[in-house]
Amino acid sequence: MISPLRLWRNRRIARSAGVRFAAVYAVLLAISATALALFLWWATAGLLDRQTEATIQSDAQSLQERFRQGGTAALILSIENRLALDVEDNAIYLLADPELHRIAGNLLNWPPMVTRNDGRYELQVQRAGVRSLAFVQRYDLPNGDHLLVGRDIQARSQLRRLLTDALLWAMGVVLVMATIGGLFVRLLFRRALASLSATTTAIAAGDFGRRVPLSGRRDEFDQMAETVNEMLDRITRLMDGVRQVSNAIAHDLRTPITRARARLEEAASHAETEEELRAAIERATSDLDGIVAIFQGLLRIAEIEAGSRRAAFAETDLVPLLQGVAELYEAVAEEKNVRLELRLPERLTAYGDPALIQQAVANLIDNAVKFSPEGAAVRLEASAQGSAACITVADQGPGIPPEDRKHATERFFRGEKARSTPGSGLGLALVQAVAQLHGGRLELSDAAPGLVAKLFLSARPPQRPDAG
Numbered sequence: 091m092i093s094p095l096r097l098w099r100n101r102r103i104a105r106s107a108g109v110r111f112a113a114v115y116a117v118l119l120a121i122s123a124t125a126l127a128l129f130l131w132w133a134t135a136g137l138l139d140r141q142t143e144a145t146i147q148s149d150a151q152s153l154q155e156r157f158r159q160g161g162t163a164a165l166i167l168s169i170e171n172r173l174a175l176d177v178e179d180n181a182i183y184l185l186a187d188p189e190l191h192r193i194a195g196n197l198l199n200w201p202p203m204v205t206r207n208d209g210r211y212e213l214q215v216q217r218a219g220v221r222s223l224a225f226v227q228r229y230d231l232p233n234g235d236h237l238l239v240g241r242d243i244q245a246r247s248q249l250r251r252l253l254t255d256a257l258l259w260a261m262g263v264v265l266v267m268a269t270i271g272g273l274f275v276r277l278l279f280r281r282a283l284a285s286l287s288a289t290t291t292a293i294a295a296g297d298f299g300r301r302v303p304l305s306g307r308r309d310e311f312d313q314m315a316e317t318v319n320e321m322l323d324r325i326t327r328l329m330d331g332v333r334q335v336s337n338a339i340a341h342d343l344r345t346p347i348t349r350a351r352a353r354l355e356e357a358a359s360h361a362e363t364e365e366e367l368r369a370a371i372e373r374a375t376s377d378l379d380g381i382v383a384i385f386q387g388l389l390r391i392a393e394i395e396a397g398s399r400r401a402a403f404a405e406t407d408l409v410p411l412l413q414g415v416a417e418l419y420e421a422v423a424e425e426k427n428v429r430l431e432l433r434l435p436e437r438l439t440a441y442g443d444p445a446l447i448q449q450a451v452a453n454l455i456d457n458a459v460k461f462s463p464e465g466a467a468v469r470l471e472a473s474a475q476g477s478a479a480c481i482t483v484a485d486q487g488p489g490i491p492p493e494d495r496k497h498a499t500e501r502f503f504r505g506e507k508a509r510s511t512p513g514s515g516l517g518l519a520l521v522q523a524v525a526q527l528h529g530g531r532l533e534l535s536d537a538a539p540g541l542v543a544k545l546f547l548s549a550r551p552p553q554r555p556d557a558g
Contacts, residue, residue, distance in 0.1 A: 116272035123264035127257045138246050146227050150239040166194040182224050182240035204228050223247050350374040402443045408472055409434050415451050427464040433471040440479040440547040442528040450524040453517040454483040454543050461487030478546045486540040495534045
């Protein structure tokens with residue numbers, strides 16, 4: 091009875107990908123070797139048989155033609171001449187009367203098994219006191235006589251057996267080599283995946299710094315390792331982002347929540363009139379509204395990154411959309427004595443969600459106006475660049491240092507120059523999410539002084555894979 095442990099091991103081996111790859115390799119090698127052996131057989135032993143049959147048929151046709159021209163006497167003379175000129179001594183001829191009695195040829199008796207006209211036979215014959223293997227064909231003549239034409243194939247038969255034995259031995263060697271090669275392939279497969287397995291096991295155990303080592307051969311396993319490492323790097327970045335967002339949420343919400351609680355406690359303890367109590371509640375409500383706005387911004391970014399808004403995508407003329415955003419922020423800019431400069435073409439189309447594009451541009455203009463000094467100008471420009479529409483917002487504020495630009499689109503990121511300015515640090519994160527949803531990008535550069543933000547959007551809908 092097979093033990094459960096052994097049965098489990100057998101099933102595990104059968105499910106092993108390395109065993110399957112090794113088996114496929116061995117089967118393919120065996121099939122290829124078998125096909126090669128069959129071809130060699132057909133090209134050697136088969137060719138000899140075909141040549142022998144063709145020679146016999148040609149010889150028989152010549153003898154029959156000789157019989158038609160000169161009768162039995164001419165046929166007997168032709169047989170005797172051919173036997174006399176047979177240097178290789180492998181020709182077989184026998185002319186017999188209707189009762190199968192010998193008339194001419196180098197066989198003493200008619201072979202009993204040769205019964206059918208134009209039949210092909212491989213049989214043992216006795217010629218000059220020696221038995222050998224012959225390949226013969228029978229032909230019936232018009233006068234009732236019978237003609238047997240053949241060739242001695244004893245030497246060819248020995249060669250065919252030798253070739254057959256050699257091919258069988260070769261097949262045995264191929265099977266052994268296929269088995270060894272399969273085991274070698276399995277070993278290589280296991281060694282190639284061992285590092286991947288060790289890395290994933292270490293990561294599952296909590297070592298997130300492990301990466302799959304590269305062999306340097308730039309083969310498929312190295313490509314797979316690079317892909318896995320890129321995936322692990324992205325997971326690490328996402329986890330770091332989650333931690334940063336969690337820390338930022340805790341930091342940004344602690345102050346307004348604490349302030350709202352302190353105001354309510356103070357109002358409950360010291361408010362003497364209904365107006366004082368109402369004012370304290372309104373200030374606390376304002377602080378809580380700011381917290382709600384932060385969560386709404388996070389939910390908005392999550393909704394955009396999930397791609398749930400693609401159903402509203404359509405070709406949109408950006409010019410009236412940008413003019414509307416500029417009119418919305420014109421009053422805010424006037425309060426800060428900031429000029430809004432528009433450089434818009436007559437028409438510029440983009441493919442996307444108009445509401446999301448409008449919100450992204452509003453965030454850019456809001457940041458530009460917020461950080462611009464008095465008397466400065468904020469430029470809103472739109473242009474076509476290849477197959478994309480480019481929306482540019484440039485200001486003359488403090489800008490973003492080069493080392494902070496790669497983090498500027500992260501949630502809750504606020505540079506040193508922006509910490510004293512009201513905000514939650516979600517504006518550029520939302521713009522980045524809108525750009526990625528539309529298959530575009532957000533580029534930040536230095537305006538010297540100020541910041542230039544360029545939002546690229548596709549001017550055409552993406553072509554479906556089955557289009558065309």
